[in-house]
Amino acid sequence: MLGSGVHAGLYPLEFGQASTNRAGRTFRQELERIGYLGDKPLGEPMTAYYELHIEQGPVLEREGLPIGVVTGVQGVVMVESALTGFNAHAGRAPMAGRRDAFRGAAEITYRIMEATAQFGPDARCTVCRAEVSPGAPSVVPDHVFFTIDIRHPDGKTLAAFYEQLKVICGEVVKRHDLGFSMREDWTFDPLSFDPACVGNVRETVEALGYPYRDIISGAGHDAVNVSRLTPTAMIFIPCRDGLSHNEYEHAEKEHAIMGCNVLLGTVIRHSTKAAKKNGGE
């Protein structure tokens, strides 16, 4: 989402171009190398933006539906957290005086996961990464870096969920006498797509006679960034086992074709309506 973020003014152009991969090469260097460094001005207005994507979840596949009309995107708070305790011997150090960073991370994870249900079935909570140091036999871990990813389609509920996470972290680090830091790595508010654009997608699916349902996206997409500038909507197709960001990600060819038909039909529908409007009809 870096390119769309720069386009939409979320990040300065210089930040995007100076971003590096793990090998230390910048985005700008690589764009030059492959001949894709452009010179168009940023943030140019578009009439509309429609994005076709796999669902990245199991709902459409479970319900046997080839199309999802995406009405909006969940809000996300993803934080990078670090816990610092004290290195001790796993056999000698009494449990009472320990400052076990992994015990703290496990307790935070357990408690926020258990608390998730109270924010309803649309709430999501995932600890995607956890790195334990020193990770040596017979040594109580003195440092854990981990990420906590919470999501909800309703902004107020997401804020309450985030507050609950902070309360749990505060209680756990106090209980185990741990140092703690938390940084928001990637967050965005819940988003409703443009009603007219969503309407165009739905009308097109119905005209084509494809089974569908309305659906909320749980993931971030370029559409989230572009929607700051331009009327936007999205179309989902199923993916096998809900897998994505994974070598086994797979969409059926027939679903991809149906998705493309919906995208094409929607763009034609949008253009036709715009032409009629401009023509004064």
Add this chain to the structure above:
Amino acid sequence: MLGSGVHAGLYPLEFGQASTNRAGRTFRQELERIGYLGDKPLGEPMTAYYELHIEQGPVLEREGLPIGVVTGVQGVVMVESALTGFNAHAGRAPMAGRRDAFRGAAEITYRIMEATAQFGPDARCTVCRAEVSPGAPSVVPDHVFFTIDIRHPDGKTLAAFYEQLKVICGEVVKRHDLGFSMREDWTFDPLSFDPACVGNVRETVEALGYPYRDIISGAGHDAVNVSRLTPTAMIFIPCRDGLSHNEYEHAEKEHAIMGCNVLLGTVIRHSTKAAKKNGGE
């Protein structure tokens, strides 16, 4: 403890010599390289074995005592565990159908840590290592490798503690529909050192007038292996902040001197007693 384990017949000589470091070099190759490959027979009888060691814990330092008379060694069960779930998108996949391997690992860790107190103040529980896969943003972890290390000086209590761990693992993997494997990596039963040897240490400390306490070792030592063949005891001195297996491990020179005095005095005492006995007195 590999050398003492081979000496005591716990592992075959071939196993010890074929063990490799991370660079793939064998123990035998390295012994040859540095000129230390011996030819003495294994398991030769010794009169007695006394080992001087830092405590690797905070007790002596906290209590301001320079010497610990080690009466025995805690039992250890260290298991390598693997949880296998299913890779899913952190935003899309509903909480209900998830098979989150890290959620499982966190729940097992939280529950066994909370259960530890019921086995008394001598019980120890540590998760020293945890590796989370794939460890990618927005992906529910589908695999966690982690080690669980539980210890107790009483064999029956340690067995009950281990049973409790297995019950918790069984409940958690069922609840989150996870695959599970557990392998005992390093275990030994609690051990009481030879009463006559422990008595020699205690008499020596008292004769020298050093403050001391009896103490149970929480860590494995060569003495544990050697005690299978030979009457054995150990002497502890304090170490700063209980740190060991760590670059900041540190013992005060005065404590090291006192420890050496106790070791020397104990060996002389042991030899004198043996000579008197052989002399028929």
